[in-house]
Structure formats: structure tokens, C-alpha cells
Amino acid sequence: MLKLPSVPGGAPPRPGTPAAEPASLKDNASEAAISALGWLDERTAISGTARWVMFRKVPKGTNWFYTLGTSTMMAFLSQVVTGVFLAMYYDPSPNNAYESMRHINNDVFLGQFVHGMHRWGATTMVVLIFLHMGRTFFFGAYKYPRELNWVIGVILVLLTMIMALTGYLLPWDQRSYWATAVGVNVFASAPIAGPYLGDFLRAGPEFGATTLSRFYAIHMLLLPGLIGGLIAAHLYLVIKHGTTAPPWIEAEIDEDLRKSEA
Amino acid sequence: MPDTSKNTSPYTADRNIPGAFEGETVTRRRFMTGAAHATNGIAVGMIALPAIGFALGPNFKKLEERWEAVGRPDEFSPTEYISRTITVVAGAGETGKTTVYLRERNPDIDHEPEDEYNQYIAISTRCMHLGCPVRYVPASQRFICPCHGGVYDFLGEVQGGPPVRPLDRFYTRVKDGLVELGPRFSVNSELKRFSPRDPAQDLDALGQYLFPSRPTIRKIPGT
Ligand code: HEM
């Protein structure tokens, strides 16, 4: 049986395990798993954190709308995974980008499927993030003490929209090219800062070779990291605060307690 | 700890700080903390500043001024446009090219002051709503945008839809017997020349100040 190094001096004998009985395969397997987890926990104390994250009290009235945040996170994770695989074939240079997308869609095994997941996943994530935002708004979950989580959420919405804009350019076909030209000009139409912002996004006054690689770097390096970090902070606060009860749930008043305190 | 709260002497020795040196005004612990923060700041700056400069550099780099021959003078007519494809950004393949509509200057309709750069009129195909490519329709003598219904007349002035100013133009000149096409410029509703602006940026009244010109692209000085 697999034995990992344990407490120096050996673990104390487990109570209630008759030593004489021959261990079955199942017993051996669960022993091994427990031993492995025990080894990890002794060195990281992870089980306390895991319990803090997973075994939380949820308010009465919690319903399906509370799954929208997790769904958004799953959409994001799916984008990360499919994106990594697309990056293995994609070439962000103006002369090859279109050709590499064609290659992914037509030649690579399951390429069109992975590309399709990334494309539909992007739309799904945008829809889900707004539904989640609507849920927290209509349930009043943005109120004290959760204002900061709302603020983090607003930044996440903005970053998600920028992800959508920068990703749209990458197929480098007529639609993506002109849609992005329009998108950058929308940014550039802001007074005073707009013209400089436009130059920044394009890396110059005209769309060029640097524009595509710049969008690609923002899309696959800068923003995923930022979004990942912000999701971690968002979830930390969700767990710290616990979730809000739906607004139609009345607070329960313990009459005995009220009397005893009066 | 000795009580130092009431003692306001600048010397650490006078404030009864243990281990203070004669004439010392900053404790060594404080000095070390400060020095560590400063070192950290310098280290972060050494990484961050070049990275930021690298990202912002293109905002200050001027687009190279290009002149490209587009035909002999007798190929152009004062009453109809012909199209030419020119390169505006070198090294970007097809992406660096754009279509331009050209005709000879026609004194009956072109009233802006004449100079060496407008003997031929070159109209950009970038829509001044949000930048889709407009197309010249000879039958109606209008420029039509496919995206949101922008319409421009023969001079490139807005006739309908959302565009905020007339179509951009390009400088033209005649050199060695050939018509050459140069950099882009923008025009306001009186067809007065301005440094190139992006679409959706109004150039009438306060517009030129709300949407300043950029270091990356300017009109030819003195025009
Ligand atoms: C990448 C995007 C996002 C992810 C992955 C995410 C994830 C989550 C998760 C898993 C929860 C807990 C479960 C739930 O209530 O659904 C949550 C709660 C919350 N989210 Fe988000 N979220 C995102 C964006 C946003 C946005 C855009 C807002 C609003 C502007 C927002 C505001 C909140 C608030 C206020 C809570 C607390 C809800 C409560 O206490 O009941 N989040 N988020």
C-alpha cells in the first residue's frame, strides 16, 4: 500500500480499526487517499480554508439566480482554456492572421469546434455578466457592506467589454477589421483624451502591423490576468460577507430574545 | 520606552531614543525604512518606465510622409471620379492600403483657395461617422457608406446620416509629369484644411479644440 511520509515518529493508531482484519482493496484505496490528503493538510493547513470556502451558510430563499455569478466564472474559465488552444495555432501578424484562422477552422482537428466554443463563449460571458449584474442590482446586493464588490464588478464588466473588442479584431477578416475600426473610432470620439486614446489603441494614426499584435497582447496576456485577479478578489469578498437574502425574505424576529433583551 | 511625545528637539539624542548618536536627527531604523522604500521605488520604476514608454511610444512617432504616383494628368477629369489604391502604412500588407477617389480641380464647384496641393482633388473613403469605407456611386454622384447610411455629395460634404464632417482629403501635387498623392488632411464644413482627425470628431466651432490634433499625424505646415 502507498505510504507517504507522515508525522515524524509515526501517526498514532486509528481508533476502531481492528488490526487483524485483512484490508480490502477499497479500504486500501481510501487509506491511501486519506494519507495523501493528510500529508498535504499537515503542510498547508488547506482544509480550514477549503471548509471556509465550501461550507458556508446561505440565506433562506437562495435560488437559481444566485448561480449567475458562478456561471460567468465558468464562461471565463472556458474562454481561458479554449483561448490557450487557439493561441497554439494563431499567428497575430497582418499577413498571416487570416490564413491562420482559416487553417484552424478548416484543417486542424476539432479546430472549428474549439474556435466556435471561444466565439460563442465570448457572447455567453457578456450575456451572463450582465444578467449577474442585474441579479445583484435587483436583489439590492450592492448595498453596505458589499459596495466594494459592486465596484470590482463594474471594473470586471469594463474589462470584459474590452476583451470582446480586442478579440473581435483577431480573425482579421473584413467584418472584424471594419468593426474594430468603428470600435476604435468610438473610443476616439471622446473629447480631449479621445484622439490620443485612438492613437494608443492603433499604435499610431492608422491601423497597421502593430495594431494587431497590440490587440492580441492586450486580449491574451494583459486582460485575462487582470480579470482572473479581480475574480479572486470578488470571490474572497463574497465568501467573507456571505450572500444577501432575496429582498422578499423578511428578517425573522425571535420574540423570546426580544423580550429577554428588553 | 522613554516618553518622547513632549520632546520636540530635532536631535534623536535629546529625544532619549536608545542608541542615538550625537547630532543625529533621523533614527537609523527610520533611515533604513526610507532607504528600502526608495530602493524599491527605483527598482519598480526601472521596470515600469521603459514598459510604459514602450507602450506609449507610438503616440509620439510621426507617420512617415509618403507621396505615391497615381497617374498622368490626362487620366483625370474635372467632372467624374476615378479610384486608385494607395499605401498609407508601409509594411502592413493589404491592411496598409486604402482606396482614394480622384478628379481634376473644377473652379466652377471647388471654391476653396487654390494652391499647389489641390490641382487634383483626392477624396478619402473613410466615413466621417465611424470610419467604414464609403463607395462613390457615379449614377447619383454621391459617396455612400454601407454601415449606418452616411451620404456625401460630389464634394464630399455631408448630405445625410450620422457623419459629423465632410470626407477627409489627400494632398496632391504634380511632379515629373505625374500626379502624386500625399498625406491625408481633414476639412471642416467650409472645406478649410485641418490636421487629420479621426472620424466622429467635429471640426466646426469648438470641435477643433475638443478634438486636438495629434503628434502622430499633422497637415503640411503652412497649408
Ligand atoms: C467576471 C465576472 C464576474 C464573476 C466571475 C462574478 C462571480 C461572482 C460569484 C461567483 C458570486 C457569488 C454567487 C452569486 O451571487 O452569483 C458573485 C457575487 C456578487 N457579484 Fe459578481 N461576478 C462577476 C461580475 C460582477 C459584476 C459585473 C457585478 C456588478 C457590477 C458583480 C457584483 C456582485 C455582487 C454585489 C455580489 C454579491 C452578491 C450577494 O452578496 O448576494 N459581479 N459574483
Ligand code: FES
Ligand atoms: S460609419 Fe459610415 S455611416 Fe456609420
